[in-house]
Amino acid sequence: MAIKYLTCDKVSIDDILKVLKEGFKNHAISIEFTNESFEQIVRTNDVKLDLSLMAFADEKPIGCWLTGIRDINGIRYGYCAALTIIPSYRGKKFAYNLSKRALELQKEAGVKITKLYVLKDNTPAYNLYKKLGYRDVRLRYSLYLKLSELEYASQKLNITDKAITVNDFELCMKDQEIPWSLGNYKRYLNAYRALIGKNENETVGFIGFYPQDELFIAYLGMSYGWRTPSVASTLIRAAAKYVNATPDTKILFFEIDGKSYLYGILKEFGKIKKKYVKVEMELEL
Numbered sequence: 001m002a003i004k005y006l007t008c009d010k011v012s013i014d015d016i017l018k019v020l021k022e023g024f025k026n027h028a029i030s031i032e033f034t035n036e037s038f039e040q041i042v043r044t045n046d047v048k049l050d051l052s053l054m055a056f057a058d059e060k061p062i063g064c065w066l067t068g069i070r071d072i073n074g075i076r077y078g079y080c081a082a083l084t085i086i087p088s089y090r091g092k093k094f095a096y097n098l099s100k101r102a103l104e105l106q107k108e109a110g111v112k113i114t115k116l117y118v119l120k121d122n123t124p125a126y127n128l129y130k131k132l133g134y135r136d137v138r139l140r141y142s143l144y145l146k147l148s149e150l151e152y153a154s155q156k157l158n159i160t161d162k163a164i165t166v167n168d169f170e171l172c173m174k175d176q177e178i179p180w181s182l183g184n185y186k187r188y189l190n191a192y193r194a195l196i197g198k199n200e201n202e203t204v205g206f207i208g209f210y211p212q213d214e215l216f217i218a219y220l221g222m223s224y225g226w227r228t229p230s231v232a233s234t235l236i237r238a239a240a241k242y243v244n245a246t247p248d249t250k251i252l253f254f255e256i257d258g259k260s261y262l263y264g265i266l267k268e269f270g271k272i273k274k275k276y277v278k279v280e281m282e283l284e285l
C-alpha cells in the first residue's frame with residue numbers, strides 16, 4: 001500500500017469532508033460536516049490548513065488531522081480540532097503515524113504546547129494520545145437537569161439583556177478558563193442570547209444561552225463575592241423565563257471546567273446529571 005500525506009491546503013474540501021463524515025459517523029456526539037460547519041470549525045479554532053494533514057492510502061483519502069494555532073501571552077499554542085481515520089483502515093497505526101507528522105509540523109511552526117479535548121469514554125483516541133505523550137490536564141463536564149429540579153432560592157438582581165462586553169466577560173471568567181477556550185468564548189459572546197445580572201451598578205454575573213428544545217447554556221459567569229448557587233439559579237431562571245421554559249424543560253450546561261467555581265456551584269444543584277465528560281490533554285513539543 002502506498003501511503004502519502006498532504007497538507008490540507010493542497011486537498012479539496014470535499015475530500016476532507018468525506019473523511020470527516022465517514023470517520024465521525026458513529027461518534028458519541030454527532031457532528032454534522034457540511035461546507036458551512038467546516039468553515040465554522042476552521043474559523044472558531046483558528047485552523048491552519050497548511051499545518052493540517054490528510055493521509056492517503058493508494059491515493060484514497062483515509063484520514064485527517066486538523067491543527068489550530070493561537071499565540072497567547074507570547075506562547076504559541078497548537079490545538080487538534082479533529083482527528084480521524086476511516087473505519088476500514090483503523091488498527092493499522094495510521095492515526096499514530098499521521099499524528100506524529102502533524103505534531104512535527106506544529107513544532108516546526110514554533111508551537112510550544114499543543115492541546116486537545118477527547119471524550120473520556122473514547123478509549124481508542126485516549127490511548128492514542130497517551131501513546132503520543134499527551135498528559136491529562138483537567139476534565140470538562142456537560143451537565144443537565146430539569147428546570148423544576150433547580151431548588152435554590154433566588155437573589156434579588158436587576159437583569160437586563162444588553163450585550164455582554166468583553167470586559168464583563170473577563171471580569172467573571174479570566175481566572176477560570178484556559179486561554180484557548182477563553183478565546184473561543186469571546187468569539188461567541190454575542191452569538192448567543194445573553195442576560196446580565198446587576199446589583200445597582202455592579203455586574204454580578206451573566207448568562208449566554210440558546211433556546212432549543214432544551215435550554216442550552218453556553219456560558220455562565222459570576223464575579224468575585226457573587227459565586228453562589230442562588231446567583232447562578234437566579235440567572236438560569238431568568239434565561240428560562242426569557243425562552244418560556246416549562247418545569248420539564250431540560251437545561252443543558254455546555255462543557256464546564258471540572259476545576260472551576262462554576263462546576264462546584266452546579267454540583268450543589270443536587271439533581272444535576274452528566275451528559276458526557278471530556279478530558280483536556282496537552283503535550284509540550
Ligand SMILES: CC(C)(COP(=O)(O)OP(=O)(O)OC[C@H]1O[C@@H](n2cnc3c(N)ncnc32)[C@H](O)[C@@H]1OP(=O)(O)O)[C@@H](O)C(=O)NCCC(=O)NCCS
Nearest residue numbers: 083084085090091092093094095096118124125127128131
Ligand atoms: C481514534 C482513531 C483516530 C485511532 O485510529 P487508528 O488508526 O485505528 O489508531 P492506530 O492504529 O494508529 O493506533 C495507535 C494507538 O491508539 C490506541 N488505539 C487505537 N485503537 C484502539 C482500540 N480499538 N482500543 C484501544 N486502543 C486503541 C492504541 O494505543 C494504539 O497503539 P497500539 O496499537 O500500539 O496499542 C480512530 O479510532 C478514529 O478515527 N475514531 C473515530 C474518531 C475519533 O474518535 N477521533 C478522536 C476524536 S478526539
